[in-house]
Amino acid sequence: MILSWLANPERFSKVFAPVRPWVAGLAAVLFVWGLYLSFASPEDYQQGDTVRIMYIHVPAAWMALFTYLVMGVASFFGLIFRHSLADAAAKAAAPIGAVFTALALVTGSLWGKPMWGTWWEWDGRMTSVLVLFLFYIGYIALHASIEDEQRAAKSTAILALIGLVNLPIIKFSVDWWNTLHQGASVFRADGPTVAPAMLWPLLIMALAYKALFVWLWLLRIDAEILGRKYNGLRARLSFREGGA
Amino acid sequence: MTLLSTSLALLRRDLSLSLARGGGPVLAAGFYLTLMAMVPLSLGPESQTLSKIAPGLTWLCLALASLLSLERLFERDYEDGVFDLLRTGPLALEWVAFLKCLAQWLGTGLILSLMTPVVMIVLGAPADVAGLALIAALIGSFSFALIGGVGASLTLGSRKGGVLIALLVLPFYVPPVIFGAGLMQAFVTGAPVVQALSLLSAYGLFALALGPIAMGAALRSALN
Numbered sequence: 001m002i003l004s005w006l007a008n009p010e011r012f013s014k015v016f017a018p019v020r021p022w023v024a025g026l027a028a029v030l031f032v033w034g035l036y037l038s039f040a041s042p043e044d045y046q047q048g049d050t051v052r053i054m055y056i057h058v059p060a061a062w063m064a065l066f067t068y069l070v071m072g073v074a075s076f077f078g079l080i081f082r083h084s085l086a087d088a089a090a091k092a093a094a095p096i097g098a099v100f101t102a103l104a105l106v107t108g109s110l111w112g113k114p115m116w117g118t119w120w121e122w123d124g125r126m127t128s129v130l131v132l133f134l135f136y137i138g139y140i141a142l143h144a145s146i147e148d149e150q151r152a153a154k155s156t157a158i159l160a161l162i163g164l165v166n167l168p169i170i171k172f173s174v175d176w177w178n179t180l181h182q183g184a185s186v187f188r189a190d191g192p193t194v195a196p197a198m199l200w201p202l203l204i205m206a207l208a209y210k211a212l213f214v215w216l217w218l219l220r221i222d223a224e225i226l227g228r229k230y231n232g233l234r235a236r237l238s239f240r241e242g243g244a
Numbered sequence: 245m246t247l248l249s250t251s252l253a254l255l256r257r258d259l260s261l262s263l264a265r266g267g268g269p270v271l272a273a274g275f276y277l278t279l280m281a282m283v284p285l286s287l288g289p290e291s292q293t294l295s296k297i298a299p300g301l302t303w304l305c306l307a308l309a310s311l312l313s314l315e316r317l318f319e320r321d322y323e324d325g326v327f328d329l330l331r332t333g334p335l336a337l338e339w340v341a342f343l344k345c346l347a348q349w350l351g352t353g354l355i356l357s358l359m360t361p362v363v364m365i366v367l368g369a370p371a372d373v374a375g376l377a378l379i380a381a382l383i384g385s386f387s388f389a390l391i392g393g394v395g396a397s398l399t400l401g402s403r404k405g406g407v408l409i410a411l412l413v414l415p416f417y418v419p420p421v422i423f424g425a426g427l428m429q430a431f432v433t434g435a436p437v438v439q440a441l442s443l444l445s446a447y448g449l450f451a452l453a454l455g456p457i458a459m460g461a462a463l464r465s466a467l468n
Contacts, residue, residue: 146401154461
């Protein structure tokens, strides 16, 4: 099993350290390509240039959900199989997800003003994404408030699993509460309703975000592993000094 | 002792504690009424505005008042070692946690629910909303109690207690508030109420099914 082989933190660091720069490079290339396509793509017949916010906003919103899903899955593995690496992976994902969610909210607001004439509207989609943001904050705060690392990991994992119920609510909020936010237009049973000239830059940008996430995530997991090693060494050192 | 009589004994103990403890229900009811009294004072007493927002506001105040004694829900028994005893007893921790939430709900949530239709009507909602408002408030406050219990068990032993519980729990209170207020809105405007009522009930069942499991896991990790 490749997964259990990689579950050793030491091995994980060793395997992924050389991979990280490549992921970072891939993210950079995809961002340059995606942004170029975003600016080269045609204007929207209704929205004009403003439509380009979409290429920043929509992938950020996807990533807000995706990161949460990653956190939930990692929490599940941490809780059931008690892998400390899975705990580290869940913890490492939380701040990244919070930033993606904040980005989605801010760009959505910037997009909403010229399009809908309002910075904010309390419709189902926006409210549920705001709740998702609060949820990330709560997760981070809970982790920070419990000193014992293992207990913190366990408590936050339970919270993350319970919070998974939010995901379908956000996903279907545009269908359940038919208000200002537009309905689903890319992931639909009958295929996307976005024109190909706009769909392509959107998908490239989505891949760029995903690569960025993977890079940041690997980096943060590694930092987490190193931090634990440091704490362990320090504890041993102070123990030895105290004992001498 | 059978499991049933043990459960009943625990429930009775927790209920009498929550009733005795500096007047838990009186405190919650007082807080609830104070919040409601501040509404006309802060928004102005025009009856037209008030009757329009009364159902939603009542739900908001119900959610806030349900937060009140969560911090002490498990903490006292955790501190003086009662949980270690309970753990060795015949009842599963999940069941113990559920009974404690039930006692908490009987002590405060039930009373707040009974007050809800009254407060709603005082603020200007039509009188025939009372029955539905009571049912919805009962379901809602019950889910608030269970989800609140999850928050309380997760923060057990961390030193930031109260505010942290509110931060963790309030996002989970949002769906019942939306469904509950939406239900009242639908009733007032004459729209069908089935959808909102079934969503509210589904959320209550979700809390009932997952809440005790999560609380059991969190308590176990806190006790180790």
